[in-house]
Amino acid sequence: MNDTCKSEIEENPSSCSCQAAAGADGCQNEAAIKLPLLIACVALAAAGTLLHILVSVAALPSVSETLDLAGAVISGAACVLGLYLIFPQIKATVKGRRIDISVLMLVAVMGAFLLGEFSEAGVVIALYCFGVWLESVAIGRNHRSITKLMELTPPLVEVRRNKTTSEVRPEDVAKGETIIVKPGARIPLDGTIIKGSSLIDEAPITGESVPVEKGAGEPVYSGSMNTSGFLEIQTTATVENSTLARIVEFVRQAQAKQTPYERFINRFARYYTPVVLVAAVLVAGVPPLLSLTGLASLGGLDVWVYRALTMLVVSCPCALVIATPVSVVCGLTRAARAGVLVKGGAFLELSAKVKAIAFDKTGTLTRGAGLNRNHLRDELRPEAAAVIDELAALGITHTVMLSGDKHEVVEEIAAQAHLSAYHSQLLPEDKLEMLRELKRTYGTVAMVGDGINDAPALALADVGIAMGALGTDTAVEAADVALMEDSLAALPQLIKLSRKVMQTIYVTVGFALGFKLLVLGLTVAGIAGMWMAILADTGILVVVLLYGMRLLPTPVSQFPRPQ
Numbered sequence: 001m002n003d004t005c006k007s008e009i010e011e012n013p014s015s016c017s018c019q020a021a022a023g024a025d026g027c028q029n030e031a032a033i034k035l036p037l038l039i040a041c042v043a044l045a046a047a048g049t050l051l052h053i054l055v056s057v058a059a060l061p062s063v064s065e066t067l068d069l070a071g072a073v074i075s076g077a078a079c080v081l082g083l084y085l086i087f088p089q090i091k092a093t094v095k096g097r098r099i100d101i102s103v104l105m106l107v108a109v110m111g112a113f114l115l116g117e118f119s120e121a122g123v124v125i126a127l128y129c130f131g132v133w134l135e136s137v138a139i140g141r142n143h144r145s146i147t148k149l150m151e152l153t154p155p156l157v158e159v160r161r162n163k164t165t166s167e168v169r170p171e172d173v174a175k176g177e178t179i180i181v182k183p184g185a186r187i188p189l190d191g192t193i194i195k196g197s198s199l200i201d202e203a204p205i206t207g208e209s210v211p212v213e214k215g216a217g218e219p220v221y222s223g224s225m226n227t228s229g230f231l232e233i234q235t236t237a238t239v240e241n242s243t244l245a246r247i248v249e250f251v252r253q254a255q256a257k258q259t260p261y262e263r264f265i266n267r268f269a270r271y272y273t274p275v276v277l278v279a280a281v282l283v284a285g286v287p288p289l290l291s292l293t294g295l296a297s298l299g300g301l302d303v304w305v306y307r308a309l310t311m312l313v314v315s316c317p318c319a320l321v322i323a324t325p326v327s328v329v330c331g332l333t334r335a336a337r338a339g340v341l342v343k344g345g346a347f348l349e350l351s352a353k354v355k356a357i358a359f360d361k362t363g364t365l366t367r368g369a370g371l372n373r374n375h376l377r378d379e380l381r382p383e384a385a386a387v388i389d390e391l392a393a394l395g396i397t398h399t400v401m402l403s404g405d406k407h408e409v410v411e412e413i414a415a416q417a418h419l420s421a422y423h424s425q426l427l428p429e430d431k432l433e434m435l436r437e438l439k440r441t442y443g444t445v446a447m448v449g450d451g452i453n454d455a456p457a458l459a460l461a462d463v464g465i466a467m468g469a470l471g472t473d474t475a476v477e478a479a480d481v482a483l484m485e486d487s488l489a490a491l492p493q494l495i496k497l498s499r500k501v502m503q504t505i506y507v508t509v510g511f512a513l514g515f516k517l518l519v520l521g522l523t524v525a526g527i528a529g530m531w532m533a534i535l536a537d538t539g540i541l542v543v544v545l546l547y548g549m550r551l552l553p554t555p556v557s558q559f560p561r562p563q
Contacts, residue, residue, distance in 0.1 A: 033085055033133035041081040045119075045126035048075030052119035075122035079109055082125030086132065103273065105316065107280075111309040112530065115302060120530045124313055127538045134545060152204055152223040153244065157188045160232070170239045181231045187224045190242050191233035192217065198229035205243060205339065205484060247336060247484075260346060268320070276315040283524060284308035306530070307523055314519045314533035319540040323508035326548035331501035334551055339484040340494050347480040350463050351498035356442040357396055357491075358435060358457070360449040361403035361410065364467060364488075365417055378409060380416045383489050388418045390492040398442060402431045402457070431457050448491065449479075465491070497551075504551060508544045515540055 051071030055064050083090075086105070093103060105128045112121035156167040158180040165180060170188045173179060178194065181187050187200070197215035204223045211227055214220060220233060222242040239245060284305045287298040298304070328345035335342050342348055359365050366378040388399050400421040403410045407424040414422035423434055435457055438445045447454070447461030450468065458464030458479045466479035468486035483490050519536045522528035528536075 033129055037085055038129055038133050041078050041129055042126045044074050044078035045122035048078055048122045049119040072118040075118035078122035079125050082129050085129045108309045108312040115306060124534050127534045131538050131541045152186055154186045154188050173235060175235055175238055177235050179233050181226045183228050185226055187220050187222060187226055189222050189235045190237040191235040192219055193231055194234050195232035196230050198231055199227045201225035201227055272317050280308040280312050283311055310523045310530040310533045314516055314523055314537055316537050319512040319544045323544045324505050327501050327504040330548055330551035331497055335497055340490050341482040343480050347463055348498045348501050350444055351494055352502040353444040354446045355444055356398040356438050357446045359401050360454050361401055361405055363450040364448055380413055383487055384417045387488045387491055394495055402426055402434055432460055435460050504548055508547050512540050512544055
């Protein structure tokens with residue numbers, strides 16, 4: 001777990017968002033919900049509830065008393081086991097002097113137990129533990145979908161040393177050594193082909209499903225599949241510094257960063273919980289006081305304490321808090337699997353708001369200098385015009401080229417690419433001023449460049465996008481988003497995905513908040529009891545998790561295993 005994750009957990013270890021941001025490690029360790037114990041807790045709660053139902057229908061008083069006592073004992077056991085399961089959260093809350101979700105559950109369970117509602121107390125704690133476990137499973141599944149990439153590295157590598165070959169672990173291969181990769185085998189390390197040629201399937205790295213023909217002198221990357229020919233490769237990186245390892249660590253760090261919207265939700269939950277507690281105290285105390293003084297006939301203390309406890313259950317903000325990180329982390333994972341590395345959820349959020357995109361020319365819209373009819377000139381990328389048209393269809397109609405090249409060349413390329421505007425003969429400082437003007441006019445602006453020469457412009461843009469960043473540290477460091485493939489084709493997909501992520505967040509948060517307010521109103525009115533509250537709370541959490549997880553791509557486990 002990286003330092004960012006650790007600091008998040010130390011600040012708020014029991015929160016759903018912290019667990020999500022920390023990935024599977026933080027989530028599973030902090031949740032500490034073991035499945036066998038959870039099953040036992042749920043079984044005890046169900047048994048206690050069944051006995052409670054039998055008591056209500058039993059005709060014989062002696063039998064009813066026995067069943068009632070047995071049900072209370074069994075439900076009490078469910079409460080004890082459930083509290084044991086969430087004890088790490090409660091301990092962290094007390095130690096940090098915070099009031100969070102676990103406090104709401106603890107108060108509700110203890111209150112129900114004191115009121116003699118033993119079966120409901122058992123069901124509340126069992127369903128809450130189930131919700132925490134479900135969170136850990138959801139986040140863990142997402143985390144594994146990216147970390148399983150590391151399993152694409154074969155366990156053994158055939159390396160040539162002193163004119164002899166032997167099989168060693170990838171970790172034991174140094175930079176500059178020669179390895180042999182047979183047809184149908186995964187390429188274990190980054191390197192340059194020194195002998196042979198083959199079709200290389202780079203789908204796990206770039207997201208491109210069509211294999212690429214590569215021969216001597218061309219680079220290959222760890223995790224790629226050698227589909228056809230025998231290759232001798234000189235390694236250019238160790239396992240720890242390979243493209244595959246960098247992608248996994250990069251995504252881990254990105255998942256640990258919170259979006260502005262996510263930080264707002266967390267701040268909301270931080271103040272929301274104490275407000276709910278105060279409101280519950282008022283609901284429990286004010287109506288009975290009015291009844292006692294004769295000002296109104298609203299019912300006794302037991303009625304309103306029960307309603308207040310039910311209110312605590314339905315007010316649990318876990319679904320609200322988990323909605324954003326689940327959607328963001330799933331979106332980041334899907335983008336990474338498609339060959340687009342996004343440095344954090346904040347840049348997914350900003351990408352969804354982009355109104356204008358500026359492009360560098362050479363190496364971005366064009367392939368750079370090339371031969372055409374015996375003249376040296378820039379050639380437009382074959383996908384460029386289609387990409388610009390697709391962006392326009394998405395509502396990004398202002399696409400501008402910023403270039404230092406001659407006016408005639410820039411004008412011709414802009415027309416071929418279907419750009420809405422262009423500027424030529426610009427110095428680096430002129431590009432920066434153009435970007436500032438675009439930001440003043442359109443608000444959120446993206447800049448697409450090669451990630452090295454355009455570093456200042458990429459840094460100034462709201463979303464800096466480096467293309468062709470495969471294997472290039474500088475490109476990844478300079479930009480907020482890196483297109484691993486040397487192509488613009490993934491750019492519209494980034495915009496679509498970012499918008500889908502934000503739409504998912506708005507839908508889940510709106511649904512959770514709206515449904516909770518509805519049940520809360522029914523609770524205060526005495527229509528909804530604790531049963532409806534606990535089912536609504538857990539149901540909302542399940543819906544939020546499933547709706548967010550639909551953003552996930554095909555699991556990496558479906559890729560062929562290493563040979």
